[in-house]
Amino acid sequence: MRRICVYCGSSSGNDPLHRSAAHALGAFLARNGIGLVYGGGHVGLMGAVADGALSEKGEVIGVIPQSLMEKELGHGSVTELHVVKSMHERKQLMVDLSEGFIALPGGFGTLDELFETLTWLQLSFHDKPVGLLNVGGFFDGLIDFIGHMTRSGFIRAEHAASLLVAPTAETLLARMEEFRPPDLGKWIEKLAAEGR
Template sequence: MRIAIYCGSCGGTDPVYLSAAREAAGFLARQGIGLVYGGGNVGLMGHIANAALEAGGEVVGVIPQALMDKELGHGGVTELHVVRSMHERKQLMVDLSDGFIALPGGFGTMDELFETLTWLQLGFHEKPVGLLNVGGFFDGLLAFLDHMTAQGFVKKEHRDCLLVADNAAELLAKMREFRPPVLGKWIEDMVLAER
């Protein structure tokens, strides 16, 4: 089993992000779960790779050639896949993983999280997607997702697909219990409702 972790290429301003990232990666490794991540050696990305390796875990990195050329690739991981584009990186990370966790990060982390969540919504995969809400980092985002749901842009069943916890053990337990909703042809139903 492997879980992809999406997280920042910097460490953020609060040390709690770094300690939680290391704790989560080490916890997964001790559970025998491989780590798939963005392949970098900087920021939270570098720390989760190192923490998983220190705990004896498998670490699979996926990095675009353009970032590898800037010497941002981690040279000590179990496997490092160098791909041509960010699109290839995201697809390969999904293909290699059995679930996905987002830690604090920036635009790239949000891009990866929402693409993976959208693919789940559309039925392109049935793998669990979770947020590790370290120090309330995602509170504002979660409130906005609730607003999107209340305004009718996200179905409640899809909103509920995003699993949330403030520690890795609780989040992993939720991911293991996750079953995707069976919504039938919800897209067609929405189109018909608009007519």
């Protein structure tokens, strides 16, 4: 993969492990010749992942809406900083620029980006791998809830399995490199036939 998009918080959270993991992920991508696409901020985990990649002289492309330039403090040292008009434009450009996606710890914005990208994969709007870097078990509750939604019949098992999960960047990247999207044909018609 040439570029990976990382979704993460504009806050650092309460656990120093999250910030160090973000910095380490950015550095890991750069050492492996993979460019970073991210939300363009200079604070929180966003700043840490960008700084990690820059510390290893990696390519870093930020995408940030004009309205958030002051709130999230656009990073002044990245390779490219795209300032866009809206959150929708931000998310679309990040998807267009990337060949895979990793979510680190974050809040509502991180989950919004993660699930929109995962939904687009489910609907075959793209065929790129989507992964969770489960730092210190941060996403355990979310993983359990996805299992609950699957058991409840709202997510097909094949789609749930499309979300790749690993505790380390090395393991996650290896799984992303091997990823092939599920081929379910016209799965919406199949659901109708099954009475779902």
